Amino acid sequence: MARRKKIYEGKAKVLYEGPEPGTLVQYFKDDATAFNAEKKDVIDGKGVLNNRLSEFFMTGLMNIGVPTHFIKRLNMREQLVRQVEIIPLEVIVRNFAAGSISKRLGLEEGTPLPRPIVEYSYKDDALGDPLVPEEYIIAFGWASQQDLDDIVALALRVNDFMSGVMHGVGIKLVDFKIEIGRIWDNDFMRLVVADEISPDSCRLWDVETGKKLDKDVFRRDLGNLTDAYTEVARRLGVLPANSAHPKPTLIN
Structure with missing residues (x-):
């Protein structure tokens, strides 16, 4: 091509x-x-x-x-x-404590969370992609309340699918992030999963050994x-x- x-x-x-x-x-x-x-x-x-x-x-x-x-x-x-049209948010789903949530809440990495937690960060490299609450998202017009309800539903469906697939091959889905985009079909707008889903955007640990199989290998100099x-x-x-x-x- x-x-x-x-x-x-x-x-x-x-x-x-x-x-x-x-x-x-x-x-x-x-x-x-x-x-x-x-x-x-x-x-x-x-x-x-x-x-x-x-x-x-x-x-x-x-x-x-x-x-x-x-x-x-x-x-x-x-x-x-x-x-x-990309909504300017990273949608983060966490199943176990790791990374920033461990630092923020003093949780040991690997601690199971009571339920999957969905967080949002504002996509802006200059600001370091800060976490933002739903109130900010709605107030600044990045997404409506209905959009957020639909985004959570999409994110949790992705989590169910990914968790099951990974568990089947001996990998724990610790957390992941996705991006959501808007597509218009005539006057009808729908939300879709966009960007990518890969080990770049997930935390993946071997179920038995805890070995990291994601970008933390690069972040923390853990190997190839x-x-x-x-x-x-x-x-x-x-x-x-x-x-x-x-x-x-x-x-x-």
């Missing part, structure tokens, strides 16, 4: 104009960032893995009736997606990030059990 006009470039992906109106090509980079991009590196093959894993999760969600922006994978690094992501892909059947690291190639 010929390269088209660049629409947007983020820390981990690039969006290009799609082949048809209302579509985009989402390209997965090998760049890894942490601590609001204070820590950076290029991890060979990371983009290939995240492309395949996000395809796996988005397709699974659509199969159970959860709407997403995903249309199809184009090659090893690119997906065709529907163009959406590609090895961790490859292990997730192998367990889910996205890669053959005996495959080597995927190389950064654009072939199908």
